[in-house]
Amino acid sequence: MAETGSAAGRDGVAALCAGVAAPERRYARLAQVRQLTLARPGGSLGQLDTLVQRVAAIRRTSAPGPLTAAVSVLAGDHGVAVHGTSRFRHGLTGGVLRLIDAGRAPVSILAARLPARVETADLGLAEPVGDQRYKIGPGTGDISVEDAMTPDQTVAAVLAGARYAAERLAGVELVAVGEIGVGNTTAASALAARLLGRPAADVTGLGSGVPDDTVRQKAALVDRALARCAGRPDDPLTVLAALGGYEIAGNVGVILTAAARRQVVLIDGAITAVAALLAVRLCPAAAGYLIAAHESTEPSHRHVLAALGQPPLLRLEMRLGMASGAAMAVGLLNGALAVADATATAASAGLTEHR
Numbered sequence: 001m002a003e004t005g006s007a008a009g010r011d012g013v014a015a016l017c018a019g020v021a022a023p024e025r026r027y028a029r030l031a032q033v034r035q036l037t038l039a040r041p042g043g044s045l046g047q048l049d050t051l052v053q054r055v056a057a058i059r060r061t062s063a064p065g066p067l068t069a070a071v072s073v074l075a076g077d078h079g080v081a082v083h084g085t086s087r088f089r090h091g092l093t094g095g096v097l098r099l100i101d102a103g104r105a106p107v108s109i110l111a112a113r114l115p116a117r118v119e120t121a122d123l124g125l126a127e128p129v130g131d132q133r134y135k136i137g138p139g140t141g142d143i144s145v146e147d148a149m150t151p152d153q154t155v156a157a158v159l160a161g162a163r164y165a166a167e168r169l170a171g172v173e174l175v176a177v178g179e180i181g182v183g184n185t186t187a188a189s190a191l192a193a194r195l196l197g198r199p200a201a202d203v204t205g206l207g208s209g210v211p212d213d214t215v216r217q218k219a220a221l222v223d224r225a226l227a228r229c230a231g232r233p234d235d236p237l238t239v240l241a242a243l244g245g246y247e248i249a250g251n252v253g254v255i256l257t258a259a260a261r262r263q264v265v266l267i268d269g270a271i272t273a274v275a276a277l278l279a280v281r282l283c284p285a286a287a288g289y290l291i292a293a294h295e296s297t298e299p300s301h302r303h304v305l306a307a308l309g310q311p312p313l314l315r316l317e318m319r320l321g322m323a324s325g326a327a328m329a330v331g332l333l334n335g336a337l338a339v340a341d342a343t344a345t346a347a348s349a350g351l352t353e354h355r
């Protein structure tokens with residue numbers, strides 16, 4: 001398999017990438033100058049000052065102010081979960097999606113407090129749940145013995161994610177990117193191992209909370225998956241087809257579309273981070289739109305964030321997925337943006353600096 005997906009599909013992904021222009025650094029400099037005029041010591045918000053400058057470059061304004069946000073969760077089942085790699089049974093993902101849609105899942109509760117609307121879609125559940133307009137297939141193949149998706153399904157899932165983002169996530173300034181999929185930390189570990197050239201044991205963790213012997217079994221499955229596709233090209237779509245999942249591919253499309261629309265992309269945990277890495281491998285300019293909300297306990301997450309050059313905003317030992325870490329970070333980011341926007345200037349307050 002030299003290349004993944006039909007020519008038309010690959011053209012569609014290339015068009016998504018062509019729509020992404022890097023953020024405009026000029027606005028970061030203007031925001032920095034503006035910050036220095038405020039009635040507080042220059043640089044006193046530390047990393048948050050730098051973050052505000054990055055958001056200024058993304059939004060093309062020197063004072064972006066707090067951002068309107070949507071929280072997005074894409075869902076897909078994973079064939080590899082039949083080996084018992086998750087705390088939960090293969091196929092239970094749909095129940096979690098129902099809980100989110102009913103407003104009773106952790107992310108729904110966090111989003112309601114922000115407030116932010118929650119959007120979800122079934123891209124690859126075994127049993128259909130909710131909106132089926134973006135559905136590509138009923139769960140992936142077991143990556144330890146077969147490809148997760150066909151080349152055409154892979155490209156279709158990226159493009160479905162893009163369409164979902166255009167139709168359901170437009171009109172906000174920030175997208176918190178999330179996923180659910182029983183078994184998807186095994187897929188994320190396999191993708192990270194392959195994309196970063198790291199051994200499975202370095203990037204495999206306890207996911208939803210499995211015992212140590214199951215973590216070792218997960219690493220062995222990842223090794224089998226890597227051996228199965230050794231020698232294949234390592235272009236992002238080929239790797240995604242072999243080892244990924246529908247919700248991961250969909251999030252590649254979400255990230256590229258959000259970047260093209262100059263939305264801030266808040267990355268959640270290990271599974272969305274590896275989708276971001278795939279998006280950046282396809283389209284380097286997308287990197288400028290990413291902000292890493294947190295670093296979860298999944299060992300792959302730290303390595304993938306390092307490869308993305310993204311320090312996490314929060315380190316809380318979360319391992320929940322479903323955009324919950326990203327939702328937690330929205331308030332922090334918007335707090336920094338509000339301070340940058342609305343603090344009095346030193347001159348207006350008669351506060352001149354001694355040095």
Ligand SMILES: Cc1cc2ncn([C@H]3O[C@H](COP(=O)(O)O)[C@@H](O)[C@H]3O)c2cc1C
Binds near residue numbers: 179207
């Ligand atoms: C009830 C339930 C709620 C969740 N919320 C997030 N995840 C998280 O755990 C899953 C990944 O871990 P693993 O690879 O161990 O299955 C993903 O669904 C992720 O979003 C959940 C998983 C389940 C089952």
Ligand SMILES: O=C(O)c1cccnc1
Binds near residue numbers: 270
């Ligand atoms: O890193 C994550 O987001 C994560 C970790 C464990 C389980 N689900 C998600």
